[in-house]
Amino acid sequence: MSPKHLLSIDDLGRDWIEEILRLTDSFAEVSARPIPKVPALRGKNIAWLFYEDSTRTRLSFETAAKRLSADTMNFSVSSSSVNKGESLRDTCLTISAMGVDAIVVRHKSAGVPWQIAKWIDASIINAGDGWHQHPTQALLDCYTLTQKFGSLDGRHIAIVGDIKHSRVARSDIAAFTALGAEVTIVAPQTLMPPSLEGWNCKVSHDLDAVLPTVDAVYLLRMQLERQQEALVPSLREYTAGYGLTDERLEHLGANTLIMHPGPMNRGVEISQKAADDPRSAVTQQVANGVSVRMAVLFLLLGNNGSDSHPNAPRPNDQGPNEGIL
Ligand code: CP
Numbered sequence: 001m002s003p004k005h006l007l008s009i010d011d012l013g014r015d016w017i018e019e020i021l022r023l024t025d026s027f028a029e030v031s032a033r034p035i036p037k038v039p040a041l042r043g044k045n046i047a048w049l050f051y052e053d054s055t056r057t058r059l060s061f062e063t064a065a066k067r068l069s070a071d072t073m074n075f076s077v078s079s080s081s082v083n084k085g086e087s088l089r090d091t092c093l094t095i096s097a098m099g100v101d102a103i104v105v106r107h108k109s110a111g112v113p114w115q116i117a118k119w120i121d122a123s124i125i126n127a128g129d130g131w132h133q134h135p136t137q138a139l140l141d142c143y144t145l146t147q148k149f150g151s152l153d154g155r156h157i158a159i160v161g162d163i164k165h166s167r168v169a170r171s172d173i174a175a176f177t178a179l180g181a182e183v184t185i186v187a188p189q190t191l192m193p194p195s196l197e198g199w200n201c202k203v204s205h206d207l208d209a210v211l212p213t214v215d216a217v218y219l220l221r222m223q224l225e226r227q228q229e230a231l232v233p234s235l236r237e238y239t240a241g242y243g244l245t246d247e248r249l250e251h252l253g254a255n256t257l258i259m260h261p262g263p264m265n266r267g268v269e270i271s272q273k274a275a276d277d278p279r280s281a282v283t284q285q286v287a288n289g290v291s292v293r294m295a296v297l298f299l300l301l302g303n304n305g306s307d308s309h310p311n312a313p314r315p316n317d318q319g320p321n322e323g324i325l
Contacts, residue, residue: 002303003300005126006300007133008133008171010174021143021295024291024294031067031287031290031291036067037067037068037069038067040302041068041298041302044070044301044302045071045073045099047072047075047100048061048075048103049103049106050076050077050105051082054128056286057289058106060286060289061293064290064297067294073098073100088116092119092120100122101122101301102300105124105129107130110133111130130167131164131170134167134261136292138174138176139292140288141172141175141176142179143288143291144288145157145257145259146179148257148281151180153180156183157172157183157184157216158216158218159183159184159185161186161219161221162191163187163191164187164190164231168261172218177200184204185199185201185204186204186205186207188205188238188241189205191231207241208248214253215257216256218259218260219264221264235268238268239269243268244269244270246273249271254279257279258280259280260282260285262282262286
């Protein structure tokens with residue numbers, strides 16, 4: 001059976017990640033059509049519950065839902081009764097009472113999507129919880145890497161920057177290594193998590209030593225909004241040590257992929273030139289986000305309980321789902 005929720009990359013494992021990437025291929029084909037719309041989720045209702053700001057994740061989920069013909073509840077926390085003190089639980093129960101098949105949630109506190117999954121019956125998709133997880137970002141990053149390299153087996157990826165506060169780093173490490181890649185995290189000690197026990201990656205503080213060895217360099221945004229104190233002496237010094245500067249760009253391998261989850265701080269973790277370099281996959285990551293989120297919504301909501309084990313027929317195969325796409 002397909003999973004009911006998408007809360008963490010750790011819940012998926014290699015088989016389900018690969019199944020989502022295969023589904024994404026089908027939905028990328030749909031997205032390339034003159035009219036990119038299919039009836040796969042007609043009659044399903046999806047609500048957005050974003051307690052933190054978002055551009056890419058929210059808009060791409062909305063676009064994905066529309067392309068699948070789902071109905072959506074455009075709930076905006078900033079203009080809702082949350083401002084009158086309504087609790088998270090009561091907000092979820094209220095949305096659930098109106099009839100909802102899935103809630104896509106982003107919250108500054110780790111674990112909130114798990115709590116909501118206990119309170120209501122709908123599928124819950126984690127669109128980012130604190131420093132903890134951002135599973136659809138990791139899936140779109142895997143898809144972007146496989147477009148470039150085919151298999152990730154044996155590939156080496158450096159994730160550079162504010163690892164401590166990064167849900168993207170935590171999800172990406174789990175997803176990349178599940179697909180066979182080796183990951184090195186690179187940051188000053190102050191931007192590393194207090195403990196690296198259980199982290200399935202190598203650790204470095206020397207970006208210039210790591211860069212020549214990687215197939216992809218993944219820059220992270222300096223998350224100043226999550227930092228209670230200055231964790232680097234100055235942004236200029238941070239850039240000198242850990243930014244993808246014009247000088248480092250000159251020495252980067254011709255086939256090395258440059259990635260960033262966005263939003264970018266141009267001139268801090270990535271130079272203007274590096275962001276716009278032909279090796280940069282940043283806009284490709286955004287475009288892939290729509291197809292990946294179509295695949296996730298379809299996997300969770302589109303199979304009506306039919307067997308969707310990774311070996312089961314895919315939506316554009318002959319079989320139970322014939323005609324959906
Ligand atoms: N990568 C990402 O999550 O971007 P947003 O914060 O704009 O959604």
